[in-house]
Amino acid sequence: MTRSLDLTRRFLLGASAAGVSLAFAGQAGASAAPGPRNKMVVIIARGAMDGLSVVVPVDDPNYRPLRGALAIEHSLPMSDGFGLHPSLAGLHSLYSEGQMRFAPAVAIPVRVRSHFDAQDVLENGGEGLRQQTDGWLNRALAAMGGLKGLSIGAQTPLILRGSAATSSWAPGGRTGSEDRIASLLQDLYVNDRLLAENLAAGLQTEAQAMAMGGDPRLARNDVAGLGQAVARLMTGPDGADVVALSVDGWDTHARQVGQLQARLTGLDQVVSGLRSGLGEDWDRTVVVIATEFGRTARANGTGGTDHGTGSALLMAGGAVKAGGMIGDWPTLADNRLFESRDLAPALDVRSVFKGVLRDHLGVDKAALDSSVFPASADEAPALNGLF
Amino acid sequence: MTRRGSATPADVMMNVSPPAGVAMQELDNRPNTDPTVTDGSRPMEPAGQAAFDARRASRQALTRVAAEAFLARTRLAATTPDGFAERWAIFWANHFTASATKFQSAIFLDAYEREAIRPHVFGRFETLAMAAEQHPAMLLYLDQAQSVGPNSPAGQRRSAGLNENLAREIMELHTIGSDAGYSQGDVTEFARALTGWSIPARRDTEAGRPAGRRGRSMARAIVGGAGQNGFVYRPVVHEPGERTVLGQRYADTGRAQGEAILKDLANRPETARKLARKISAHFVADIPPPGLVATLERAWTTSGGDLAVVARALIAAPEAWEPVPAKVKTPYDFIVSAHRAFGTEPQQVQPLRQGLIAMGQPPQSAPSPEGWPDTAADWAGPDALVKRLDWSRAAASRVQAGDPNAAAAAALGLRLGERTRMAVARAESRPEAFTLFLMSPEFQRR
Secondary structure, X not given: OOHHHHHHHHHHHHHHHOOOOOOOHHHOOOOOOOOOOOEEEEEEEEOOOOHHHHEEOOOOOOHHHHHHHHOOOOOEEXXXXXXXXXXXXXXXXXXXXOOEEEEEEEEOOOOOOOHHHXXXXXXXXXXXXXOOOOOHXXXXXXXXXXXXXXXXXXXXXXXXXXXXXXXXXXXXXXXXXXXXXXXXXXXXXXXOHHHHHHHHHHHHHHHHHHHOOOOOOOOOOOHHHHHHHHHHHHOOOOOOOEEEEEEEOOOOOOOHHHHHHHHHHHHHHHHHHHHHHXXXXXXXXXXXXXXXXXXXXXXOOOOOOOEOOOEEEEEEOOOOOOOXXXXXXXXXXXXXXXXXXXXXOOEEHHHHHHHHHHHHHOOOHHHHHHHHOXXXXXXXXXXXXXX | OOOOOOOOHHHHHHHOOOOOHXXXXXXXXXXXOOHHHOOOOOOOOOOOHHHHHHHXXXXXXXXXXXXXXXXXXXXXXHHOOXXXXXXXXXXXXXXXXXXXXXXXXXXXXXXXXXXXXXXXXXXXXXXXXXXXXXXXXXXXXXXXXXXXXXXXXXXXXXXXXXXXXXXXXXXXXXXXXXXXXXXXXXXXXXXXXXXXXXXXXXXXXXXXXXXXXXXXXXXXXXXXXXXXXXXXXXXXHOOOOOEEEOOEEEOOOOHHHHHHHHHHHHOOHHHHHHHHHHHHHHHOXXXXXXXXXXXXXXXXXXXXXXXXXXXXXXXXXXXXXXOOOOOEOOHXXXXXXXXXXHOOOOOOHHHHHHHHHHHOOOOOOOOOOOOOOXXXXXXXXXXXXXXXXXXXXXXXHHOOOOOHHHHHHHHHHHHOOXXXXXXXXXXXXXXXXXXXXXHOHHHHEO
């Protein structure tokens, strides 16, 4: 962690927040470019992804003392004193090619620790609770016109709900035995033998049927296949331009190390699947991975972490032209922790979204400040000139 | 197979207030498949593809109407403030099962529930039984409409015969029960008494058709025209003579002969005992508390089978309020209660239908005259539970707002256990929270 870089960045941020334009006109994104349109994928990691394990502050002296056995070893090196979780090898190779950037400490504008409320805010783009019933990505589509929106899953997530028509696609994979909800249900069924045994038996049968290839649809846990399947829906003349998908299972209150390893491996495969599936369209694509809030800086007593505040955001894609960090690093020093327990947010997540929408998709500033992210003029886009 | 006494749905729908006015025109255009008119009294329509298409179209139209009626019923169940009354009505509809597994009865199921079941579920059991057994849906489902007394005028003219199906199921399933000690002879005698209970045929009332000799005689053969809910009595197929059922002799009073036997069966103590047990098992526990069964039996007997009295006794019984839920909800109950918990109602019949089929309870299609099974083991099989989980996920992901903690507390009240409460509170997303709530033992059971 180099102090001078830190200061510079803080200065830039401050200038940006004060409304000083730092736009690099020559590098602004797609707005008037002819030819194929740029593409954007938003992956929502539901359940509060532990940013400190994803973008690991290896040089922060407080990291290991706070995390103890949860501290990530052998992280893959990145700039500014950070490393990437070792399960994210695909994303790290993108980083090495200058196609991935990370924001180590972002948060939604509201300080809540309820998954439901926080996901609502992350998706509806409001600055307070329950201010919008539609999603910011849909409002961006409405502002742009002509872009095709697609959500993955049987139901349209809030982020893509709204007046602009979108389509949706469900992979059709049925409940798998490794499913998180299935395991939570087994806990609920401890005193109900009938339900416990029969659900377990049913899930096992289903898993076997899938393993034997009996089900031509995508299995729920086939994350690599998911990325490629989504990529297929984004290519060709009728391909989707803007996609929202969810990856669940980040609420790691216990057994965090193993759970994160599995979840991040899956997430990495989704991105790799997108990259390989998109082919040359990858060069026009940005994938943003965000979560509703982070987790406590300290490990809890059950090998996990509890609901926190700041978390990491990742941004990858062939359209990302410069590597490196987005935003600031507030550090894990005692006096910098939010409410003495959480990584403090250094950047409003809306700033990143606004940056991508403006520089990559070409949504104009007036729409971004008023309709897409209402009353957000104070949160200037954080990515000036980075595409 | 040519029988005087039989008729097709189309015939009946000409006479019964049709739930399906739209479908009627298409139905009229269908090819002639009515076995009663293959003797040339009506010109045959052209066979081949056109006929096939017309038949298929009429079936599709009727199926659509029946499906919409089922949706309406489910919406009622999801929104009515009288949750118990609705469940009580569904219990009796299932007790007197007429199933869509038989197409002829399928199209009457909406009318059946509306006309024969619901008006009587808080009346006397014998009244309910009479309305149910005499409804076209039941007369078609259990083949009574085809039954011909061998010694009746119609039976003597042709080789036609008795169909014992309805008589047997009334005794075995609807009233006294198979362990009540009756014989095959009792069933046959009852079946003879029931001959003549039928449904209208198109020719009974059709105007404008040249009235042949046979047509005039058939018109005279209906006593009093179409009866309540479309029931008709046809003296011409009624087996003449005195009948003896369970040692009791019944003079030949025509239509009233079968009615007298049914009333006696409905009021026998075996019926009271059987139904007291069945109600207890359905509403309280698969193996019902004996005290509750005795309470309901007493209420039934002392009130002469007054179902309002029996329902009150059930509600007042402490056994009905045991905090430990013993029953697994049927798929229908599960879906209805999920909607009630969410404050929603099903909007389209197709997803509703598919959900019920996946979970093992296709709409209105009980597998046998015995109705839907009623124990946890019947509904909580491995695949069925996986399907419930799939359905719950999909339903939960449609809930766009609201607090899952509050929804669970409101729906389950004191039954909400600490484990489930915590799981819902800790869920990592709203869909996950609602899925856990729907799949919790407290919600799956009742």
